[in-house]
Amino acid sequence: MKHEMEIITNAVQIIRKRTDFEPEIGLILGSGLGDYADQIENPVVIPYRDLPDFPVSTVAGHTGQFVIGMCRGRHVIAMQGRVHYYEGYSQKMITLPVRIMKRLGVQKMVLTNACGGVNQEFEPGTLMMIRGHINYSGSNPLLGENFEEDGPRFPDVSQIYKKEYRDSLRAAAAAKGIHLEEGVYMMFSGPSYETPEEVRMARILGADAVGMSTVPEAIVCAHCGIPVLGISCITNFGAGILDQPLNHEEVVETAARVKKVFVEVLNTALTEVL
Secondary structure, eight states, X not given: OHHHHHHHHHHXXXXXXXXXXXXXXXXXXXXXXXXXXXXXXXXXXXXXXXXXXXXXXXXXXXXXXXEEEEETTEEEEEEESOOOGGGTOOHHHHTHHHHHXXXXXXXXXXXXXXXXXXXXXXXXXXXXXXXXXXXXXXXXXXXXXXXXXXXXXXOOOTTXXXXXXXXXXXXXXXXXXXXXXXXXXXXXXXSSOOOHHHHHHHHHHTOSEXXXXXXXXXXXXXXXXXXXXXXXXXXXXXXXXXSSOOOHHHXXXXXXXXXXXXXXXXXXIIIIIO
């Protein structure tokens, strides 16, 4: 606990020395969406490597830096590349950025990811607002000593993904001709993709999509009292739905193909929803 608090405190101090800008909205950008942060005006860029003992992203497509500034008239801080549980860090460590954002002023969070489809009605390229999640990762970011200043030992996680955000975004996107699905995201630890049997299990348990991120950050947002808008880009069908192998290149390619629409949805969220 002491080590984690030192990482948080050092990070906040370093960021505050570089800018007194106070962000209201946090953005955690998933695979293929990192360059959304390029829209941020007069950005202050803080590479993760500049923050002592901060977990560093090692996955292709995840740059690894905070970008702070104005975006669509809103005060934001973006994680241009998240850190994943499967990279070898604990879930407590990979969610320290959420606690840092809270201390910088963040009151609302947008979580994005690329994921596999379980609901066969959701074709690759579908954007799905997250209604709820299933944590099948085998861990929890709140294990260990509690961060008392952030929240209670046993936080309620029944309403992490704010319904009002989803309803407003669905209507605002529809007015622009963009259809958004809604569903349940199930997290596996990775880094191996799910087996066909696990995908069938996920469907039986009520999941619409499977992935390797987002859930730890969402849980810590709930602990910190930060409401969440979660959006998944379904980049491929889960294993066994189609008779073909899965690969990361397909994830990146599909995310790139729908990026223009995803960007429009995020812009809409910033200007009309949050």
